[in-house]
Amino acid sequence: MKKWYQYLVAGCxxxxxxxxxxxxxxxxxxxxxxxEQVVIYTNADPEAQDAFKHALDNNGFEGKYVMQxxxxxxxxxxxxxxxxNIEADMVTMSTYYIDSAQKQNNMFADLxxxxxxxxxxxxxxxxxxxxxxxxxxxxxxxxxxxxxxxTTLKDLANPIYKxxxxxxxxxxxxxxxxxxxAIFDAYGEQxxxxxxxxxxxxxxxxxxxxxxxPLKKVKAGEVAIGFxxxxxxxxxxxxxxxxxxxxxxxxxxFLTEGVAVVNKGNSKKQELAMKMAECIVKNSRQELLKFYxxxxxxxxxxxxAFEPAYPKQFKEKLTVDLLKKHQQLIKGN
Numbered sequence: 001m002k003k004w005y006q007y008l009v010a011g012c013x014x015x016x017x018x019x020x021x022x023x024x025x026x027x028x029x030x031x032x033x034x035x036e037q038v039v040i041y042t043n044a045d046p047e048a049q050d051a052f053k054h055a056l057d058n059n060g061f062e063g064k065y066v067m068q069x070x071x072x073x074x075x076x077x078x079x080x081x082x083x084x085n086i087e088a089d090m091v092t093m094s095t096y097y098i099d100s101a102q103k104q105n106n107m108f109a110d111l112x113x114x115x116x117x118x119x120x121x122x123x124x125x126x127x128x129x130x131x132x133x134x135x136x137x138x139x140x141x142x143x144x145x146x147x148x149x150x151t152t153l154k155d156l157a158n159p160i161y162k163x164x165x166x167x168x169x170x171x172x173x174x175x176x177x178x179x180x181x182a183i184f185d186a187y188g189e190q191x192x193x194x195x196x197x198x199x200x201x202x203x204x205x206x207x208x209x210x211x212x213x214p215l216k217k218v219k220a221g222e223v224a225i226g227f228x229x230x231x232x233x234x235x236x237x238x239x240x241x242x243x244x245x246x247x248x249x250x251x252x253x254f255l256t257e258g259v260a261v262v263n264k265g266n267s268k269k270q271e272l273a274m275k276m277a278e279c280i281v282k283n284s285r286q287e288l289l290k291f292y293x294x295x296x297x298x299x300x301x302x303x304x305a306f307e308p309a310y311p312k313q314f315k316e317k318l319t320v321d322l323l324k325k326h327q328q329l330i331k332g333n
Contacts, residue, residue: 038065038273041088043072044257047291048129052092055283061276072097072174076320083107088262089273092280094174095258096318098125102260103319109263109270113278116298125258126281130294132254132308133178134230135246136215136237141224150225153182153248157198166206166214166226167199170327175211178253179227180326181314186250193329200330218243230308231292251312254294 042049049067056065068088070078076097078086083105091098099122102108108124115126135150142149145164150156156165168176179199184192200207206223208214214226219236230252233245259280261273285297293306316322 034066036064036269038089038269038276039087040065040067040090040092040276041070041075041078041086042067042092043070043075043094044092044129045291048092048257048288051284051287051291052128052280054287055280056276059279059283061279064272065276071172073172076101079107080104080320084262084264086262089264089266089269090259090261090277092128092257092259095121095125095127095256096323097320098258098260099318100320107262108260109274111261111277112274113281115278115281117296118298118300119296121258125260126277127256127258127296128280128284129257129288129292130254130296131175131178131257131292132230132252132294132311133175133182133227133248134233134252134308135225135227135248136218136233137225137244137246138218138221138223138242139244140242141218141221145224147224150246151249153179153199153227153250154187154195156225156227157195157202159202161225162202163204163206164224165199165203166208166217166223167203168211168214168228169200169207169209170196170323170330172209173211173213174255174323175228177323177326178229178255180330181253182248182250182312184326184329185253185312185314189329193332196330231306234293234306235291247309249310251310252308253312253314255318256296 049069053067056062072094075093079097079101084107098108102124110123111126117127121127137149147160147164167179170176170180180196183195187195206217211228212232215228215232215236217223218226219241230245233243236243237245259277261270261277264270285300289300289302293302295302
């Protein structure tokens with residue numbers, strides 16, 4: 001009888017400890033359990049992710065989501081390959097990938113809220129950011145190396161800039177596509193492909209897989225000139241660094257990123273994801289415009305000082321297939 005009682009007490013203690021541990025392992029406050037949380041996949045920069053989180057947390061969604069960051073190519077590959085089977089309930093992603101994934105997999109639900117965009121958008125996404133391409137120059141290095149100030153992208157193919165420029169690689173960075181679009185638009189496919197090869201040869205060891213890589217090298221003084229996202233160069237310029245942003249005469253082409261809700265047929269979770277998407281669209285723009293000065297919605301304005309000199313949109317609709325075509329033109333023999 002005594003032994004039986006000891007077993008009973010030990011069993012109760014074990015159950016009590018298990019319950020206690022389960023309670024300790026939960027999220028703090030009113031956070032939802034992990035299987036109830038909306039999973040957000042994003043390719044956004046840290047500044048944009050912070051704006052999304054601030055909008056969500058300040059409007060009643062704190063603890064109800066988990067946000068996971070991916071590179072554009074990696075997340076794009078998941079969207080194309082996994083479709084509705086993807087773990088994410090919501091994505092913020094380059095809109096050309098959203099469009100292509102929807103065409104291939106029919107994976108996104110039509111948004112149930114309205115927000116008046118300047119440019120017409122499909123029913124299944126709304127834009128979050130717009131990002132222009134530009135040249136940036138480290139004026140100290142340029143002066144030290146006695147190099148002329150470039151005004152066009154074609155200038156950067158001049159042998160005088162050999163190993164003095166840093167460029168993003170189109171095989172790993174969507175930022176490079178802004179460069180390619182400007183080149184192909186201005187010079188056509190045949191001459192443009194040749195020019196892109198000359199630019200890459202001039203960059204040599206400074207071809208970067210990351211879109212932010214060239215700016216890092218320009219900031220560090222490793223190269224005099226780079227190409228990348230205009231708003232990132234402006235942020236460094238505003239800090240007082242010797243960085244000057246140059247709008248290339250071929251044009252400041254742009255990419256947009258957007259938010260979309262995966263159509264999984266799970267009504268409760270999908271409804272929550274839809275409310276979060278609406279919250280991001282309607283409550284993050286004020287903060288986003290500080291970092292990405294491009295008006296996307298009616299009523300938005302941008303300081304003239306931050307507007308690019310030559311804003312342009314590529315003549316063809318941006319899709320994954322078009323990106324692959326441009327990659328082949330540049331990298332093909």
